[in-house]
Amino acid sequence: MKESTKMLIHYVTGFLILVTGAIHLISNNLVSLKWIKETVWYPMSLGIFLAAVLYHSMNGLRVILVELFPGSSSGKIISTTLFIIGVVFFISGLYFLLVLFKWW
Amino acid sequence: MSELRKVQFKVFRFNPSIDTSPKWKIYEVEVDRGSTVLDALLKIKEEQDPSLAVRYSCRQAICGSCGMMINGKQRLACFTRVLELNTRVVVVEPLNNYPIVRDLITDFSDLFNKEKMVKPYIIRDDTLEMLNPTGMYLQKPEELLEYLQFADCIECGLCSSACPTYSTDSLFLTPMILNKAFRFSADSRDMGLHHRLPIIDSEHGCWRCHFAVACSSVCPKGIDPAKSIQLLKRMIASASIFKLVKKKETQLVSRHHAVESVV
Known part of the structure; x- marks a missing residue:
């Protein structure tokens, strides 16, 4: 994947974290908007939030590490390791989410 | 003629082929209102210490050869007047982020x-x-x-x-x-x-x-x-x-036509 594509997804996920994070906070703290939690969109927004947070954080970490340890081979090792960590966290997070909403 | 003032220069000295560690040397130079840091460094080189290594060429901020850290900031030595720095001691070091060739000269x-x-x-x-x-x-x-x-x-x-x-x-x-x-x-x-x-x-x-x-x-x-x-x-x-590349269309004018239009 090109660096520009990675960074565009980074910015898009940043925006998604803002939107889905706001949905999560509002539906849990404003009594008048608690009905959001009853809809099918709420667990879906949490799923998007999970994916966005993981991509954004792992890519942020990659950028920091790539700068601290420059080199073509170290870049590949860092990217692959963080990708695997991200996928593991996403699968486990998704599993907990499905169990929580009794979809599993 | 403008008044002369004595200013101290704390200069970074390091020759990687001889020295094991860098050292600082202090020189005192008389400068006037128009003297630049490069003028002062060349005066040190001519009158006090010919071993000081400085890279320079045009002396008018065109060639970009005399870049160095002056009082902790990246500046061109030929484009920085000593008295405008307004300090009693002027600290001169090689540029950050580059390997040092010798004294104030860095490798680009x-x-x-x-x-x-x-x-x-x-x-x-x-x-x-x-x-x-x-x-x-x-x-x-x-x-x-x-x-x-x-x-x-x-x-x-x-x-x-x-x-x-x-x-x-x-x-x-x-x-x-x-x-x-x-x-x-x-x-x-x-x-x-x-x-x-x-x-x-x-x-x-x-x-x-x-x-x-x-x-x-x-x-x-x-x-x-x-x-x-x-x-x-x-x-x-x-x-x-997004694959949004603005197509560049440049008009080619023949030399003959171009000369005619200028005349």
């Missing part, structure tokens, strides 16, 4: 190697016209304004020395090189963006810029490399992700 080879990689010249598809030119390409004033500010770069390397990313990531292309890449990619006559993309849109390319703007604050020519990097990001995003 890494920078120039990276510059070659971004192809800092106009690239065109019409090879025949390039090999056997029959005329010249017209450029509208508004097209010139797209890159004019960024074309003033004298390659003094002060921006790259001030760059916080380059201080940790030695493979980062640096503001000077990215500015150069933007200057040519934004030129209405150039068709070479796709040749430069593999380098500037890489892991250590323009996306590593944190927008600290340290580069723009030290540029002696008033260029804004931080801005050119952001514009380069926009250009890459349009071309590489």
